[in-house]
Amino acid sequence: MALLKIARMGHPVLLERAAEVDDPTAPYIQTLIDDMIETMHDADGAGLAAPQVHVPLRVFVYHVPAARSSGAEDPPRPVAALINPLITPLGDAVATNTEGCLSIPGLRGAVPRPARVRYEGLDRRGQPVSGEATGFLAVVLQHENDHLDGILYPMRMPDLGRLGFDAEYEKHGLGIAK
Template identity: 35%
Template sequence: MLRPVLQYPDPLLSKPCEPVGAIDDGIRALVADMLDTLSTVGGVGIAAPQIGVLKRVVIIDVSLEKEQEDAPQDFRVFINPVVTVLDPRPHEENEGCLSVPDLRAKVKRPRLVALDGIDLDGNPVHIEGGGYYGACMQHETDHLDGKLFLDHLSFLKRSLYDKKMRKGRK
């Protein structure tokens, strides 16, 4: 089912999420909704809090690994994902977010990371990479800690965006 994507400054987007215990029907329904929403609105990843559920679940388009724009999207589910930094040297990518409309900005993050989690069958899933792919893994997992890519921007850039959003809401 398509669910509305929460938009900044919705307070749910800045709350930490709970780990998933048992993979039950509730979690399976959550993942189905996340997939429906992501494929409808378009994007390379989504985190559960973006549809208002504070559980540690993300979906990532693993076709990004190929770094080919025409590669068909291949969404993979990560339950209780953990990012491990493999190369801490900073690397900058232009990021955007379904929950942060009308903004793309350069964000510096560790260059190479791994992402570990489990899938809906409880099997371990592991991916690693850098560039836009690595940034995506870190961006989506950040959501589970209540962090948006805005939190990585300078105070000035962020205040400008805040101002614009508040104006638009009036």
């Protein structure tokens, strides 16, 4: 496995729609997933999309650490990959959470997103997966899926006055989500 270089805001790969993965079980996809997981852990992230490591394909990895779980409806989740995902909002409820991004180091901001979503796609074995998500999992799935469509979280912020440095958010107890 290898640590991959993370693209930072301003790199064109982060602004493009990623291509579908034709064969999720291909060896290069399996290696990519393993390397993305190692990179995500090394960077202390909760998710990482392939475009963030300069690979414009529709795949991301994610997990929900126990510290970020909000209970029974949003339990901790082990590391997983989602390939060719489809994320669909369920209902009209919106939740605003503080998000950070490995491609925008040192900053975070308040981002409104649908509070409940349905997700579908393929796992790393090419098997269909689906479910519903709320809480931190819903945020991570939507955030990483946005990367596959060339969207960074500041593009979702209606008020850029709520964009700030990590240290200030932590100092003033304004919330944490990466």
